[in-house]
Amino acid sequence: MLKYLFILLSVFSIHAHAAPIRIASDIWCPYACDTNTGYVVELTRRAFEIQNQPVEFMIAPFKRVMLELQRNNVDAVIGLSKKAIGNYQLLSNDVIVGYKSNDFYTLVDSTESFEQISDLNNTQQVAVVTGYQYGKELDTWLNSHPSTYFASGNDPIAMNIIRLIKGRHSVIIDNKNVIEYTASQLNLNQQLRYAGTIGKPVPLYIGFNPQNKAYVSAFDRGIQMLKANGEYKQIMDKYKILPEVTSADARYKNLQKFLPIFD
Structure with a gap:
């Protein structure tokens, strides 16, 4: 009971934020694309939305993204290495979103x-x-x-x-x-x-503004929820779709270079 109470309290703490979580990236398709799509964008959005936390995405050049984060106009940045997260003094968890x-x-x-x-x-x-x-x-x-x-x-x-x-x-x-x-x-x-x-x-992660520590655990929790209900696989399958080729084996081989490596 204590375990479930802790989870509920964690969810309620993130719901206390009236404003949407602001997540940013430059264009790095198929991870993050200019139409607010990309598999990492969709996974991140759904990881929070499944917990009733609204999300806003901003696409901008990398330098501007990091500047806006330092100005506290951005809550999280997609696809940062552990070194970059350390250099910018951000927070992260162990959820790898790509390489x-x-x-x-x-x-x-x-x-x-x-x-x-x-x-x-x-x-x-x-x-x-x-x-x-x-x-x-x-x-x-x-x-x-x-x-x-x-x-x-x-x-x-x-x-x-x-x-x-x-x-x-x-x-x-x-x-x-x-x-x-x-x-x-x-x-x-x-x-x-x-x-x-x-x-x-x-490995690449989501870097979170240290002023919003609750988002770090919420993202991890949301990813686990998506894996449990099948949405995670649905999103990944969506980004495996490429134009038809003449052979099923050739199609499978061609798709491999687009797939991320997840633990």
């Missing part, structure tokens, strides 16, 4: 490959997203080379892909899921080539 990786893409006719930092010394220009962290060693290389292009704005991944196609730079770096998903939406995926990954995948 970040440093994946390299070139034009399809390129022969470049990237397995270590020194491989970048022979490329013409690298494009990344401003405000993102790519790991200490890679960040040092990017910031020490004036030719590095740092994309900003509301849809920097799409910008980097388009600039790559136009020959403005020779390689782009970001998460493989995001690059391939965005390229497919632009109908440019056939012009891109995966050229390697440097480093290990880094």
